[in-house]
Amino acid sequence: MDRESLKRTLKEQAVPLDEAVRQKINYLLSDDAFAPAPESEPVVDDNMSFADAFGSVPTPAPTAKPTLSPLQEKAASFAEHKQSMAEKIAALRGISDVSAMYARHNKP
Amino acid sequence: MDDAYIRTLSLDEKLAFLKIFCKLIKADGSIDAEEISFLKSMAARYGVDNATMVGIIKSADSIDCMAEARHITNRQHALELIKELCFLANIDDDLDDNELDIVIDVARVMGVEDDRVVLINRWVLDTLILNKTGNVILERDNG
Numbered sequence: 001m002d003r004e005s006l007k008r009t010l011k012e013q014a015v016p017l018d019e020a021v022r023q024k025i026n027y028l029l030s031d032d033a034f035a036p037a038p039e040s041e042p043v044v045d046d047n048m049s050f051a052d053a054f055g056s057v058p059t060p061a062p063t064a065k066p067t068l069s070p071l072q073e074k075a076a077s078f079a080e081h082k083q084s085m086a087e088k089i090a091a092l093r094g095i096s097d098v099s100a101m102y103a104r105h106n107k108p
Numbered sequence: 109m110d111d112a113y114i115r116t117l118s119l120d121e122k123l124a125f126l127k128i129f130c131k132l133i134k135a136d137g138s139i140d141a142e143e144i145s146f147l148k149s150m151a152a153r154y155g156v157d158n159a160t161m162v163g164i165i166k167s168a169d170s171i172d173c174m175a176e177a178r179h180i181t182n183r184q185h186a187l188e189l190i191k192e193l194c195f196l197a198n199i200d201d202d203l204d205d206n207e208l209d210i211v212i213d214v215a216r217v218m219g220v221e222d223d224r225v226v227l228i229n230r231w232v233l234d235t236l237i238l239n240k241t242g243n244v245i246l247e248r249d250n251g
Contacts, residue, residue, distance in 0.1 A: 001222040007208045014203040024241045
């Protein structure tokens with residue numbers, strides 16, 4: 001890495017600490033910080049038939065969306081979750097509580 | 109920050125660390141309360157007396173950071189020094205070009221890779237944010 005690129009990278013990492021702390025607290029106050037774990041997969045009984053366990057295999061419609069792999073589905077779900085979290089932080093949930101908290105902390 | 113590495117430093121290394129810290133503090137032309145507080149706490153942590161520290165501060169303009177960095181030949185110590193420099197550079201919310209020059213010069217003299225400097229800086233920032241968040245939530249005075 002050349003010197004100017006390294007300097008630029010280090011500068012881009014820098015954040016106003018108070019604002020970063022404020023966002024962190026907003027996140028901790030939001031519902032997303034404590035989102036429930038995804039539901040577990042249904043248990044498959046050895047005595048169950050394939051049809052009972054997994055249902056009939058649907059015939060995809062010609063215009064159906066392409067099937068995503070489990071990893072792709074997780075990635076898409078995480079991207080939606082991240083976007084949702086960013087929107088909530090941007091909306092400054094619980095701002096009155098955070099402001100009061102900051103006011104107490106920064107009291108001279 | 110973890111102090112365990114300080115016990116492994118030689119006196120020459122400790123003095124080199126403190127001299128480079130002083131140089132970095134003066135690099136942006138201003139010294140704020142947090143930097144002074146940090147320097148005093150570092151001197152105490154390193155077991156350096158006030159008179160020695162005052163001498164270092166007074167001669168800060170003539171300190172050659174790269175010559176001091178050549179005293180640091182241990183890899184672990186080199187990484188710890190970069191960590192402390194990143195902490196000092198970021199604590200005042202004002203990352204100066206001169207401060208960055210010192211961090212980069214010292215890192216390169218000690219053979220610390222650019223990618224490692226980037227990683228250490230990111231980790232230091234995350235740590236600073238986390239610690240300050242805790243101080244606010246717990247209503248500590250040193251937040």
